[in-house]
Amino acid sequence: MQRTDMYTHREKRLTIVGGGLLGAAIGYGAAKAGAEVTILDQGDNALRASRGNFGLVWVHGKGTTMPPYVDWTLQGLRLWPEFQEELLNRTGVDSGLENPGGFWLGFSEAEVEKRATALEGINKNGTKVPFEILDRSDLRNYLPGIGDAVVGGSFCPLDGHANPLMLLRALHMGLNQLGARVVNGVTVTDIQHDAPDGRFVAVADDGTRWSGDRIVLAAGLGNASLASHLDIHAPVLPTRGQVLITERLQPFLHYPTNKCRQTKEGSVQLGSTAEDTGVDDGTTSDKIEWLVRRGVETFPALADAKLVRAWGALRPLTPDGYPIYQESERFPGGYVVSSHSGVTLAASHAELLGPWVSGLTQTPPEFTSFRGERFLDTDSSFSNGY
Ligand SMILES: Cc1cc2nc3c(=O)[nH]c(=O)nc-3n(C[C@H](O)[C@H](O)[C@H](O)COP(=O)(O)OP(=O)(O)OC[C@H]3O[C@@H](n4cnc5c(N)ncnc54)[C@H](O)[C@@H]3O)c2cc1C
Secondary structure, eight states: OOBOSOOOGGGOEEEEEOOSHHHHHHHHHHHHTTOEEEEEOOOTTSOOGGGSOOOEEOOTTOOTTOHHHHHHHHHHHHHHHHHHHHHHHHHSOOOOOBOSOEEEEESSHHHHHHHHHHHHHHHHTTOOOOOEEEEHHHHHHHOTTOOTTOOEEEEETTOEEOOHHHHHHHHHHHHHHTTOEEEOSOOEEEEEEEETTEEEEEEETTSOEEEESEEEEOOGGGHHHHGGGGTOOOOOEEEEEEEEEEEEOOSOOOSOBSSEEEOTTSEEEEEOOOBOOTTOOOOOHHHHHHHHHHHHHHOGGGGGOOEEEEEEEEEEEOTTSOOEEEEOSSSTTEEEEEOSOTTTTHHHIIIIIHHHHTTSBOOOGGGGGGOGGGGGOTTOOOOOOO
16 A cells, blocks of 8 residues: 655544454554544443454355455465464464465365366456366375265365464554553444534444544444544445354364364364344354354364354355445545454454555555445345345
């Protein structure tokens, strides 16, 4: 992103609404760039995708209908290793990135063929995501434990996984060390601008006012109602994902897959469902059973593993599943950021969006693809792939 010389002392106070992976990563990057960051976040019971996700750091299969998103994701993967190193050195917290490559696994020939066509289609758009299509016997060279239900799959050497909870912890510790202020238990209900006490004022439901020179709305599902205060259209809706976790097992799965992954600590995470349940982030026995069946069909040895936890979390998704990164034209210095793949994109959110929302870099031309107004086009139809 190209640097600007717009940054003055007066513009340094940055308020971020939302302290999940997006708000924390962007705040971390902004604080590193010299902004005085205040993050306003809700309490422990808030809906928070960042505490319930699957932890993949992943590109292959993403961006079938939006080439700029593929490039953006590739850039994010490139930045991740150095970013994790920096967070580790600064905070002592290991975000757990491992990127040995990742597998997508299919249960029928038709499914695998469809996958191959989709992956070829992505690269026909001019992007270069390396991938291979493999049959079951090829797969067994990498994943010796796969079951007979798996007929084939795809592999991308760039993919990997991380520990999302440790990533969130590292970001918050990093924020703290950089002098940023994180205020919990605040629900912002209104954004005012050109107010006498600051350029933007975030007003909480108890009447508390937080002023700053710039503001970022990174409130996950909360952006749906807040973004209009900046005159930005952000139709973000919830899709529930249920996820399971087993007891710790001896290492047997050396690559993450789209259906399960083994963490560094040994537990296996199985996930995730995609359900339209409004703001219900609970779990259900039918979906737990479905995930277990699918996990055991994928890796039969899991039949003997004990499940220790199940949870549900809500993905904040736009209608096409791609991000909204937008500065308000009516209220410059006010930004809306909403994105799925907050783990995958954490390094870009910090290193590229942090300086951008601080006014230090110009809006990259490809961000025109990420404007919320695309959803107002009545001639277009959208599917977020879930
Ligand atoms: C089941 C599941 C699996 C996933 N798997 C992956 C994966 O494998 N890889 C990957 O990269 N991504 C994955 N994701 C997506 C990833 O979790 C999200 O992209 C990311 O967590 C979004 O972060 P966020 O900060 O935007 O939202 P959230 O984590 O939801 O945080 C929003 C924050 O805003 C706060 N907030 C909301 N409204 C207000 C308000 N009015 N005032 C103040 N604060 C407010 C909330 O309290 C919350 O802390 C998955 C998500 C789910 C649910």
